[in-house]
Amino acid sequence: MTNALTIDVEEYFHATAFSSAVPPERLADLPMRAGEATRRLLDLLASRGIRATFFVLGWVAERDPGLVRAIREAGHEVASHGYGHRPIRGDGRGDGRKDGRKEFIEDTDRSKKLIEDLIGEPVKGYRATTFSIVRETLWALDVLAEMGFAYDSSIFPIRHDRYGIPDAPRFPHRHSSGLIEVPPGTARVLGQNVPIAGGGYFRLFPPSFTRWGIRRVNEKEKMPVVFYVHPWEVDPDQPRLPAGRLTRIRHYRNLDRTEERLSDLLETFRFGTIGEMLEQLAPQSMEPCSSLRPPHLDPLPPGGGEERKREASYISSLSPVTGESMEPCSSLRPPHLDPLPLGGG
Numbered sequence: 323m324t325n326a327l328t329i330d331v332e333e334y335f336h337a338t339a340f341s342s343a344v345p346p347e348r349l350a351d352l353p354m355r356a357g358e359a360t361r362r363l364l365d366l367l368a369s370r371g372i373r374a375t376f377f378v379l380g381w382v383a384e385r386d387p388g389l390v391r392a393i394r395e396a397g398h399e400v401a402s403h404g405y406g407h408r409p410i411r412g413d414g415r416g417d418g419r420k421d422g423r424k425e426f427i428e429d430t431d432r433s434k435k436l437i438e439d440l441i442g443e444p445v446k447g448y449r450a451t452t453f454s455i456v457r458e459t460l461w462a463l464d465v466l467a468e469m470g471f472a473y474d475s476s477i478f479p480i481r482h483d484r485y486g487i488p489d490a491p492r493f494p495h496r497h498s499s500g501l502i503e504v505p506p507g508t509a510r511v512l513g514q515n516v517p518i519a520g521g522g523y524f525r526l527f528p529p530s531f532t533r534w535g536i537r538r539v540n541e542k543e544k545m546p547v548v549f550y551v552h553p554w555e556v557d558p559d560q561p562r563l564p565a566g567r568l569t570r571i572r573h574y575r576n577l578d579r580t581e582e583r584l585s586d587l588l589e590t591f592r593f594g595t596i597g598e599m600l601e602q603l604a605p606q607s608m609e610p611c612s613s614l615r616p617p618h619l620d621p622l623p624p625g626g627g628e629e630r631k632r633e634a635s636y637i638s639s640l641s642p643v644t645g646e647s648m649e650p651c652s653s654l655r656p657p658h659l660d661p662l663p664l665g666g667g
Contacts, residue, residue, distance in 0.1 A: 323540040324592050325547045326504070326599035327367075327374040328475065330449065331360055331382055331389075334554035335563060336407040337573055338452045338484070344563060346406070349381075355560055357386045359553035362581070364396055370588050373398050375596045377449040377475070380405030380433030387440050394441045399595040401447030402471075405433040409454035410462050426462055430469060447596060450476035453485040453506070467499035473596065475504040475548060480515050488515060493545050494600060504596055507547035509535040520550040525576040529583050536591055546599045549587075556581040 333356045335344045344352070360376075367374055376393045378400055383390045394400050406429055412422030434445050448471050455462050455476035466474055474497075479490040492515060494504050506519035517523045518535030536547045554560055558577040565573070576583075 323544075323546055324594045324599050324602055325507075325536065325540070325549060326596045327372065327588075327593040328449070328548060328550045328596065329360070329363060329374055329376045330403055330550060330552050331356055331376055331378040331393075332403060332407055332552060332554070333379075333382065334557065334560040336379065336381070337554075338407070338409060353561065354382075354385065355557055356382050356553045357389045359557040360389055361392070362556060363551075363553060364392065364398075366581070366585060366588070367398070368396065372588060372593050373595050373598065374593070375399040375401055375447060377401045377403040377447065378433075378437060379403045379407055380429075380436050381407065383433070383436055383440060390437060390440045399447065399597060400437055400441050400445065401449065401596075402430065402433045402437060402445050403449050404451055405429045405436070407451045409451045410459045411454075412459070422459070423461070423465065427465060427469075430466070434469065434471075444470065446472040447504075448474050448476070450474075453478040456485055457487055463497045463501050463503070464499050467497070467501040471501060473502035473504050473600075475506065475596065477503055478506050478517070478519075479508055480517050494603065502600070504548055504600070506550060507536070507539065509538050519548060521552065521555070522572045522575075524549075524551065524583065525555065525580055526571075529586065532583075532587065533590060536587075540591070546602070548596070548599070549593070551580070551584060556584070 333349075333352070333354060335349060335352050376398055378390055378393070380402070390400060408425070408429060410422055410426050412425075430448065437445050448466050450462070453476050455474065462476075463474060477490050478486045479488060479492050480486045481488045490505065491503070492505055492508050494502055497503055506517065508515040509518050510516070516535070518527075518532055518539070520532075524532055536549075539545055539547050555577060560577070562574070
C-alpha cells in the first residue's frame, strides 16, 4: 500500500497562528529558513528512494526559485500552496466584504503561474492555507477546477477550532467539477475521525499512535493515508515568535524530534507522491486522461454502512459534491525520470 507523503513548503513565520504577531509588511525583515530545511528533507527522501508531493507557497518560490527547481529535478511532484498563505474566506457570492473569491483567484493564479514558469509544466495539485476549504468555502473547489487543477488536498474530515468538515469523506473522492479531493489521513476511534496525518499531530501524539493509525487504515480499511509535514518542523533552531501558550505548544513542541520520527516512519511504511498513491486505486485498464484537465472518474467500491451514511449526509447537504467516486489519473505521476524504488517495507 503506497501512502502519500506531502510537504507544505512555507516559512516558520507563515503559520496562521502568528498572523497577528507578524503582519505582512514585517515578513521581509525575518530570516528565511525554509530552503535549508527543505533541502534536508530532500536529502532524507533521496536516501530512502522516495518521491513526495511538495505544496510550495508562491511567496517562497518567488524568493528561492532554485529550491523549487531542485525539488522538481529530484523527481518530486510540485503543487501549489497558494501565494501569500492567506486562509480562504467568504461565501464566494460576490456580495462585497463577505466575498473572498477575487482574493482567492488572484492569490492562487499568482502562485500557479509562478511555479509553472519555474518547473516548465502544469501544476495539478492545490492545498489551501490551514486546510481552509470548509463548508462556507466549498465554492473554492469549482474555482480550482476552472483554473485547471486536477486535485485538491484541503478538506480535513475532523473537528478543529480553525478548520475541518467532520462528516466529509475520509478517502479520495470526486467533486462534481471533476476535481479529485484527497483528504489528509484520519482513523476512526470511538466513532470519531482522529487525525493521523502529520503536522502538529505527528509531533504531539506518540509515534506509536501514528504508526497504529496508518497501519489500521492500510490493513483494515485497505486504503492509503495522506501524510503531511512542514520544513519548519525539522528546524528546531528557528527563531521563536511571540504567541500564546497554546500556539507555542502547537508550533514548537518536539521540533527536535520530528526529523528522526519522520525517518523512522519512512522505514516502516511505503510512501510516494499523491499521483503514485492515486494510481493504485485505479483499474489497470483505466482510460488515459489529459494532463491539462481534471480526469474522468469511475466509482470506487462502496465503504461500510456507517461510513456511507455519514458521507451521504455530507454529500446531500452540499450540492457541489456528487459522491465518493474516484479514478486516479496516471498523468498525476511526475512525467520525467525513471521510477524510483519506493521506501519502506
